[in-house]
Amino acid sequence: xxxxxxxxxxxxxxxxxxxxxxxxxxxxxxxxxxxxxxxxxxxxxxxxxxxxxxxxxxxxxxxxxxxxxxxxxxxxxxxx
Amino acid sequence: xxxxxxxxxxxxxxxxxxxxxxxxxxxxxxxxxxxxxxxxxxxxxxxxxxxxxxxxxxxxxxxxxxxxxxxxxxxxxxxxxxxxxxxxxxxxxxxxxxxxxxxxxxxxxxxxxxxxxxxxxxxxxxxxxxxxxxxxxxxxxxxxxxxxxxxxxxxxxxxxxxxxxxxxxxxxxxxxxxxxxxxxxxxxxxxxxxxxxxxxxxxxxxxxxxxxxxxxxxxxxxxxxxxxxxxxxxxxxxxxxxxxxxxxxxxxxxxxxxxxxxxxxxxxxxxxxxxxxxxxxxxxxxxxxxxxxxxxxxxxxxxxxxxxxxxxxxxxxxxxxxxxxxxxxxxxxxxxxxxxxxxxxxxxxxxxxxxxxxxxxxxxxxxxxxxxxxxxxxxxxxxxxxxxxxxxxxxxxxxxxxxxxxxxxxxxxxxxxx
Numbered sequence: 001x002x003x004x005x006x007x008x009x010x011x012x013x014x015x016x017x018x019x020x021x022x023x024x025x026x027x028x029x030x031x032x033x034x035x036x037x038x039x040x041x042x043x044x045x046x047x048x049x050x051x052x053x054x055x056x057x058x059x060x061x062x063x064x065x066x067x068x069x070x071x072x073x074x075x076x077x078x079x080x
Numbered sequence: 081x082x083x084x085x086x087x088x089x090x091x092x093x094x095x096x097x098x099x100x101x102x103x104x105x106x107x108x109x110x111x112x113x114x115x116x117x118x119x120x121x122x123x124x125x126x127x128x129x130x131x132x133x134x135x136x137x138x139x140x141x142x143x144x145x146x147x148x149x150x151x152x153x154x155x156x157x158x159x160x161x162x163x164x165x166x167x168x169x170x171x172x173x174x175x176x177x178x179x180x181x182x183x184x185x186x187x188x189x190x191x192x193x194x195x196x197x198x199x200x201x202x203x204x205x206x207x208x209x210x211x212x213x214x215x216x217x218x219x220x221x222x223x224x225x226x227x228x229x230x231x232x233x234x235x236x237x238x239x240x241x242x243x244x245x246x247x248x249x250x251x252x253x254x255x256x257x258x259x260x261x262x263x264x265x266x267x268x269x270x271x272x273x274x275x276x277x278x279x280x281x282x283x284x285x286x287x288x289x290x291x292x293x294x295x296x297x298x299x300x301x302x303x304x305x306x307x308x309x310x311x312x313x314x315x316x317x318x319x320x321x322x323x324x325x326x327x328x329x330x331x332x333x334x335x336x337x338x339x340x341x342x343x344x345x346x347x348x349x350x351x352x353x354x355x356x357x358x359x360x361x362x363x364x365x366x367x368x369x370x371x372x373x374x375x376x377x378x379x380x381x382x383x384x385x386x387x388x389x390x391x392x393x394x395x396x397x398x399x400x401x402x403x404x405x406x407x408x409x410x411x412x413x414x415x416x417x418x419x420x421x422x423x424x425x426x427x428x429x430x431x432x433x434x435x436x437x438x439x440x441x442x443x444x445x446x447x448x449x450x451x452x453x454x455x456x457x458x459x460x461x462x463x464x465x466x467x468x469x470x471x472x473x474x475x476x477x478x479x480x481x482x483x484x485x486x487x488x489x490x491x492x493x494x495x496x497x498x
Contacts, residue, residue: 035151
């Protein structure tokens with residue numbers, strides 16, 4: 001897992017959800033652990049898209065539940 | 081069968097919260113109000129350099145994280161944060177302890193003249209510059225004018241009636257009048273009521289510039305808002321919020337609450353004349369005053385102080401003066417009148433609430449705030465407007481006037497609690 005991607009994902013998540021960096025673990029779920037509702041998730045995904053210059057289609061969003069999921073997704077997307 | 085005690089038919093004010101350009105918190109605001117302090121300055125909240133008006137009464141040093149958690153504070157519209165701040169202060173001031181049963185009978189009527197204009201402006205730019213898929217999912221919830229009251233209810237878990245009156249610059253007076261009715265009817269035992277506004281942003285300033293409604297005295301902001309003065313040249317936009325806790329009289333007495341004043345009269349009429357200009361004959365604002373006084377069961381001579389709508393516009397001030405003469409007769413010349421907008425500008429949807437709070441505090445302390453900048457009264461403005469310096473006077477009843485675009489005329493009568 002890319003440390004650089006994880007750090008940037010953590011930074012964006014802390015900023016968007018107003019959570020503490022230590023709460024943002026690889027296993028942390030956006031809705032279960034980090035207090036995000038469905039509108040928060042929409043905005044968070046937009047922030048990831050901006051940060052990494054990628055597009056995350058709606059059908060992929062449903063598979064992204066944790067910090068680890070999003071890091072792996074971005075890694076895969078960037079590798080393509 | 082209602083799940084709360086039968087209403088007493090009387091409604092009292094037991095808590096106050098304000099966010100204004102001359103102070104956040106009731107006692108700071110009140111001290112500065114009595115001192116005739118100026119809240120108008122060069123606009124800092126947005127770049128308005130190309131606009132004809134570059135001054136406004138901004139709320140200084142307002143920190144959203146003082147009132148909301150970090151996530152909400154970062155993105156929520158200023159108009160909502162102002163409402164939450166005033167509601168929190170009013171609730172704390174009331175000393176109420178919320179129980180499950182009380183929450184079910186505790187409502188919120190908080191309105192805004194415009195709504196979340198900052199979010200509207202920012203997201204419209206996003207739409208045109210970056211496209212529809214970059215628009216925030218929070219555009220709608222943070223823009224709609226009922227959301228300040230919605231979010232206040234969420235903060236405290238209040239399940240009583242929740243509604244937002246939108247009557248432009250009469251909004252804050254309407255919400256208080258309607259909330260008092262809700263308690264009198266028995267729809268609720270307690271209500272948070274008031275108004276909030278935060279429209280000092282590019283589109284807000286541009287829009288009121290286009291309407292030719294605002295002062296352009298950019299070189300001398302502290303003298304720009306001058307109600308009833310012959311050199312006035314339009315209103316100065318203000319921002320802020322005012323929220324009161326209203327409570328059934330018996331409930332307040334039973335819990336030993338601190339009572340500020342009683343809401344005793346409420347009158348409304350519509351001009352049905354023009355979208356923005358008040359009708360020159362002043363008949364309808366006069367009727368609103370007459371109705372408010374009649375519903376209080378008093379005579380006009382009982383009114384000791386009038387907090388005027390007094391916006392500092394060329395047409396508005398003499399027309400309100402005329403309305404006071406029509407409604408109060410000869411008593412118009414003996415009653416004392418002042419305009420808080422000379423200090424805090426026109427806070428639009430919050431004005432009626434903040435200025436009702438001024439009436440409540442004037443009754444409590446027996447002192448009436450001045451009209452700042454009233455150096456040379458207009459010939460058509462020949463009443464006693466308390467120029468420059470606050471004045472002591474034992475008061476029993478006070479009247480608040482609010483008039484809004486759309487022709488909404490609203491008057492409230494407040495009674496000193498003894």
